[in-house]
Amino acid sequence: MEQLAEKEIRASFVNCSKGEAGRINLPRSLPETPWDELDFLGWRDPGAPDRSYLVTGYQGVLTGITLRVPTGIRRSLTRTNICSFCATSHAGSGVALLTARKSGPAGRQGNSVGAYVCADLACSLYVRGRKKSQLIERYVENLTVEEQVERMVANVGLFLDRVHLQGEGEGY
Numbered sequence: 001m002e003q004l005a006e007k008e009i010r011a012s013f014v015n016c017s018k019g020e021a022g023r024i025n026l027p028r029s030l031p032e033t034p035w036d037e038l039d040f041l042g043w044r045d046p047g048a049p050d051r052s053y054l055v056t057g058y059q060g061v062l063t064g065i066t067l068r069v070p071t072g073i074r075r076s077l078t079r080t081n082i083c084s085f086c087a088t089s090h091a092g093s094g095v096a097l098l099t100a101r102k103s104g105p106a107g108r109q110g111n112s113v114g115a116y117v118c119a120d121l122a123c124s125l126y127v128r129g130r131k132k133s134q135l136i137e138r139y140v141e142n143l144t145v146e147e148q149v150e151r152m153v154a155n156v157g158l159f160l161d162r163v164h165l166q167g168e169g170e171g172y
């Protein structure tokens with residue numbers, strides 16, 4: 001993706017108020033971000049570990065969403081250790097359920113959607129082999145890196161479709 005300035009990032013958020021977007025803690029290492037190797041910018045809030053953010057191009061528009069690690073949701077027995085964006089398997093807490101408030105009126109009414117994804121949102125780097133999960137072997141796939149990137153971008157797009165879909169929240 002192309003390099004982003006702080007102002008563009010703050011202006012991109014679709015599921016929080018302008019005031020909230022102005023207070024978001026950006027990644028500390030923003031100047032050293034490897035933009036060439038990212039399809040989306042994702043980071044954990046350095047000051048609030050239960051918050052994460054994702055910024056990417058969506059339908060031609062730079063789109064940011066705020067994400068939370070929900071509290072009070074009992075982890076189900078079917079909890080997965082595979083990221084639903086990039087298909088990387090992780091040990092332990094490497095995959096987290098992150099929820100996003102929906103955009104627009106549905107979000108203001110408290111509706112949200114969720115997905116199990118790499119807790120550090122570094123999917124772009126896992127797919128390219130630039131970052132390794134704690135599991136020794138990445139699940140081997142008969143897909144090229146390009147194909148995996150394409151699939152990941154499509155999955156992130158589907159998640160953003162759900163964020164924008166007006167109506168009640170879905171199950172996680």
Ligand SMILES: [Zn+2]
Nearest residue numbers: 083086118123
């Ligand atoms: Zn991932």
